[in-house]
Amino acid sequence: MEGISIHNLSYEYEGDLLLNNVSYQFPVNKxxxxxxxxxxxxxxxxxxxxxxxxxxxxxxIVDGIDITxxxxxxxxxVRKKMAFVFENRGLLxxxxxxxxxxxxxxxxxxSLSLEEKKEAIIRLCRKFNVNERWLGERPARISPLINKxxxxxxxxxxAPAYIFxxxxxxxLDMKAKKIVIEYMLxxxxxxxxxxxxxxxxxxxxxxxxHNVVFSGGEIIESGAWEDLIQSGHxxxxxxxxxxxxxxxxxxxx
Amino acid sequence: MVNGAASxxxxxxxxxxxxxxxxxxxxSESYEFFKRRAVIRMVLVRQILFTGFEALSIISLIAFVIGxxxxxxxxxxxxxxxxxxxxxxxxxxxxxxxxxCLLTAFIIVARSGTAISTELGNxxxxxxxxxxxxxxxxxxxxxxVPRVLGVIISVNILTIFFNSAAILGAWLMSTxxxxxxxxxxxxxxLAELTIADMVSGFLKSSVFGLLVAxxxxxEGLKVSMASTExxxxxxxxxxxxxxxxxxxxxxITLLFYFS
Numbered sequence: 001m002e003g004i005s006i007h008n009l010s011y012e013y014e015g016d017l018l019l020n021n022v023s024y025q026f027p028v029n030k031x032x033x034x035x036x037x038x039x040x041x042x043x044x045x046x047x048x049x050x051x052x053x054x055x056x057x058x059x060x061i062v063d064g065i066d067i068t069x070x071x072x073x074x075x076x077x078v079r080k081k082m083a084f085v086f087e088n089r090g091l092l093x094x095x096x097x098x099x100x101x102x103x104x105x106x107x108x109x110x111s112l113s114l115e116e117k118k119e120a121i122i123r124l125c126r127k128f129n130v131n132e133r134w135l136g137e138r139p140a141r142i143s144p145l146i147n148k149x150x151x152x153x154x155x156x157x158x159a160p161a162y163i164f165x166x167x168x169x170x171x172l173d174m175k176a177k178k179i180v181i182e183y184m185l186x187x188x189x190x191x192x193x194x195x196x197x198x199x200x201x202x203x204x205x206x207x208x209x210h211n212v213v214f215s216g217g218e219i220i221e222s223g224a225w226e227d228l229i230q231s232g233h234x235x236x237x238x239x240x241x242x243x244x245x246x247x248x249x250x251x252x253x
Numbered sequence: 254m255v256n257g258a259a260s261x262x263x264x265x266x267x268x269x270x271x272x273x274x275x276x277x278x279x280x281s282e283s284y285e286f287f288k289r290r291a292v293i294r295m296v297l298v299r300q301i302l303f304t305g306f307e308a309l310s311i312i313s314l315i316a317f318v319i320g321x322x323x324x325x326x327x328x329x330x331x332x333x334x335x336x337x338x339x340x341x342x343x344x345x346x347x348x349x350x351x352x353x354c355l356l357t358a359f360i361i362v363a364r365s366g367t368a369i370s371t372e373l374g375n376x377x378x379x380x381x382x383x384x385x386x387x388x389x390x391x392x393x394x395x396x397x398v399p400r401v402l403g404v405i406i407s408v409n410i411l412t413i414f415f416n417s418a419a420i421l422g423a424w425l426m427s428t429x430x431x432x433x434x435x436x437x438x439x440x441x442x443l444a445e446l447t448i449a450d451m452v453s454g455f456l457k458s459s460v461f462g463l464l465v466a467x468x469x470x471x472e473g474l475k476v477s478m479a480s481t482e483x484x485x486x487x488x489x490x491x492x493x494x495x496x497x498x499x500x501x502x503x504x505i506t507l508l509f510y511f512s
Contacts, residue, residue: 052386072391073285079389090384094372104388106292164387 002063003028004049004162004194009058010217011048013041019048020217021058030209031188031195035228035239040214042198043087043166049196050084050164051075062162080108083155087166090151091139097146098135101154108158117157124153128179144171152180163187165197169204181207202243213239275393275471279401282394286402293399300403304365305410312360316415319352320344320422328430341445344423350450350510353415354408355502358461361408362494366469369400370490373473374483382474392474401466408462412454453509460501465494 004026011019018041026032036042047053049060051067059066065078072079083104091100098121105117125132128149134142142150148171155163168184169177185207187193197204205211206225213221213228215235221228229240286293327340373396376382382392424438472490476482 047383047387050387051389052383072386072389072394076389082387082389084384084387086380086384086387089380090387092381092384093375093379103292104390107388107390110292 004196005061006049007059007061009048009060010056011045011053011058012056013044016041017056017217018045018214019055019058022217022219024212024219026194026196026212027210029188029191029194031184031197031204031207033205033208033211033225034196034198034214035205035211035243036214037235037239038242042214045214046164046166046196046198047084050082051079052084076108080104080158081161083158083160083163085151085155085163085165085168087170088144088147089139091147091154093139096136096138097142097150100139101135101150101157104154105158120157121153124157127183128153129176145173145176148172149176152183156183161193163193163195165195165199167200168197169199169201200243202240205243215239272468272471276467278393279397279467279470282391282398283402285394286398293395296395297399297403300400301407303368304361304404305407308360308364308407308411309414311364312357312411312415313418315356315360316353316418317422319348319356320419320424321426323348323419324423324426324430338441340423340427341442344419344442345445345450348419348423349416349446350453350506351502353412353419354454354457354461355498357408357411357415357458358465358498359495361404361411361462362465362469362491362498365404365407366465366490366494367487369404369466369469370473370487371483373470374476374486375480377474377476378478378480378483397467397470397474400470401463404466405459405462408465409455409458412458449509453505457502457505460505461498464497464501468494468497 005024006019007023008021009019009023010017010021034042034046036045044053048055051060051062055068059068061067062078062082065075067075067078091097092103095103098118101121102114102117105112105121109117121135122132124130125135130146130149130153134146134150139147139150148168152168165184168180172180181204184195184204187195188209197208199205202225205228208225210222211225211228212219213233213236221231221233221236223231228236231237231240323344324340327343331337331339376396382396385392385395420439420442424433424435427433427438469490472486472493473483476486
């Protein structure tokens with residue numbers, strides 16, 4: 001069964017119950033945004049969906065396989081279809097940028113030749129305007145903007161079926177934001193990638209097919225951005241207002 | 254007070270259990286390692302270079318001096334010690350069976366144990382471990398196993414170097430008292446060496462390497478939030494490694510030589 005779904009999932013962080021016995025099927029091959037009030041650990045929730053953090057109870061099913069159970073070796077066939085874009089850092093400091101991008105590629109696709117992999121990486125670097133000279137540098141030598149673009153390239157290069165984005169536009173300038181948004185929309189149009197993101201401005205939520213609002217450990221509302229704006233739920237209104245206030249600059253993109 | 258002691262005991266037992274589970278995980282993923290990708294083997298090669306190759310000079314120097322000291326001290330007690338059969342017996346018993354493995358392990362703790370613990374601790378802080386998990390790469394398989402295997406291999410190689418340098422140091426010091434042919438010296442020494450000595454030496458080196466690397470990785474990965482935890486965990490790794498190595502030494506020595 002394709003897609004990501006959560007079943008009776010409870011997720012806790014630092015004593016706060018962020019998800020309490022929630023079940024949900026995320027739309028397949030669509031872009032889905034996750035929203036909550038500003039002090040909610042959406043990042044941790046996203047990592048629980050992405051199989052990085054363990055939930056307290058419940059399961060996360062990806063393509064019919066429970067990724068909360070079993071070792072990483074057994075889960076390898078489904079994990080190679082998943083990619084995570086971190087908010088910041090997230091690169092291995094003792095490897096060069098190129099080696100960082102190659103790491104999941106080499107791990108999950110050992111039969112591909114190095115030349116093919118490097119070609120794919122360079123193509124993406126050109127797409128995202130990342131100068132190839134950064135590929136030989138260590139992560140400590142690159143700017144936050146380049147770091148973010150490298151995280152995106154590393155996620156995209158293995159052509160995953162599921163991508164989780166933690167603030168994908170963070171640290172990017174206007175030009176880079178435009179390129180990233182366009183690429184995310186291209187992936188959406190391709191119809192083969194499920195993208196789940198959290199963002200700190202409204203622009204991505206406005207472009208998403210579907211958004212899910214969390215509060216008090218539950219899903220309180222879901223739907224397109226326009227539907228959420230019309231929602232009468234006071235918590236949803238408060239969240240929308242927060243995002244709209246921050247998002248004024250991004251409307252220029 | 255009783256409750257406090259009981260809690261402390263429970264906490265210690267829990268830590269011991271977690272460590273053994275970690276060790277079990279390392280051993281089971283080591284089995285997978287040999288089927289795995291070249292990407293992980295590079296980490297192994299780098300570890301052998303750092304732990305083994307780069308420690309050669311210090312190991313050789315210390316071993317050379319130790320070998321010389323055995324002759325010096327021996328001659329202070331018995332004249333002509335360096336040319337007597339007693340020297341070869343004592344050299345094998347003290348240097349080959351004990352000091353070579355033990356001092357090599359201590360140097361590995363100081364050099365590699367601290368480096369491993371610090372590196373992994375910093376990786377936790379910088380979300381590099383999360384990064385590996387996000388691709389479905391096991392941090393134990395990618396980070397810990399090659400380090401453990403690399404340290405085990407390196408400790409064995411360095412112990413051989415230690416013995417060689419100690420023999421050279423002993424011979425050179427011995428010739429200062431009276432000329433002695435090097436090959437005669439080595440032949441006499443090898444005649445004192447038994448299969449048990451070689452097997453116990455290999456076993457000690459391997460066990461010490463396993464313990465030092467596993468403890469250092471375990472403590473490094475236990476860092477959770479702040480960079481200030483990194484040196485604290487590193488100090489724990491050093492103290493625990495040294496303690497466990499000495500305890501393992503007496504256990505293996507008893508196994509082979511208690512009669």
